[in-house]
Amino acid sequence: MIIAERKPLAEILDMVKDAKKILVLACRGCVSVCSAGGEREAEILASLIRIGLKKEGKKAKVATNSLVRQCDKEYIDTIDQFKGKYDAIVSTACGVGVNFIANLRPTDTVYPALNTSFLGGSAEQGIWSEQCGGCGDCVLHLTGGLCPVVRCAKSLMNGPCGGSVGGRCEIHANVECIWQSIHDRMVRIGQADGMDRIAPIRDWSTATHGGPRKIVRDDLTI
């Protein structure tokens, strides 16, 4: 899922400093699961905005609401129920949600409450880690299911760099050397020979290096 975290409050308060009617709009998708932008977090943020404005001697109406997701047109359309009631929407969705509102409601003012961080999972309660770089050319079938693109600090495709010590990455002792882990796992699952495969020079055009990406499914488009 998409992992995000709330922006510094000063940054958010600066966005809404001139607004009089603010809607903090939660997303019940990924950011709800990672406790960054669901209904509970939106309620907390709305309260913090009210307190922050109160401290500055400003008055504004701050309300909350939520959408099932902010990354589908059908759900964005339900924003129309708020039309004219707010002069600023603070979205607690990921960057996709903020972009979708901006795309589909050209005259609405929308601000991001979160910094969208990465594609990851919950390592344990309260801790999330990056697992996928969304590079558009998956190699997990060749690396034992562990991603060298995003879990190797250098995105190396042909084994470790030589800087790792004791299975830890040279950038930080808390970071595992994913190539060490790939090797260990390939041995465990009987695919050690796969380590001999030379990966070709990678075409990064499927990643963000090729500009904004789009998938068109003719079997689904109407």
Added chain:
Amino acid sequence: MSFTPNIQAFCCHYTSQQSLAEGAEALHADGMPKNITINRLVCGGKLQETTLLKAFEEGADAVFFVGCPLDQCHNKKGSARAAKRVLAVKESLQELGLGAERAEMFHSERGFHQEFITAAQLMNKRITNLGPAFGGSK
């Protein structure tokens, strides 16, 4: 100009049971400041960040929570959860420039103990010295 802070205390049902059984008069006689309002929750685990924040919205100058010792929570982790939420509020108050010291977590044994009163007195003294949370003067 004198300043009497509006302090909202939140406490666990079990932690405060015997202290509150004494009644307001007796508590005040024992030294509980009269400007502290006690809000009782079924457990520290029930405490929400929004509960503490709403108190500030409604005019509180400070909040604090009194829960059981971490290893004596009737519901196992309620007191630990409360401490985490108080910590989150402290961090937010610091970010807002109101000061983390306007929120505090205390752990106290069940039954009537002086430390229940001491926590309130400590907060009252701290916030009286600090001044109002929003504008105004001491």
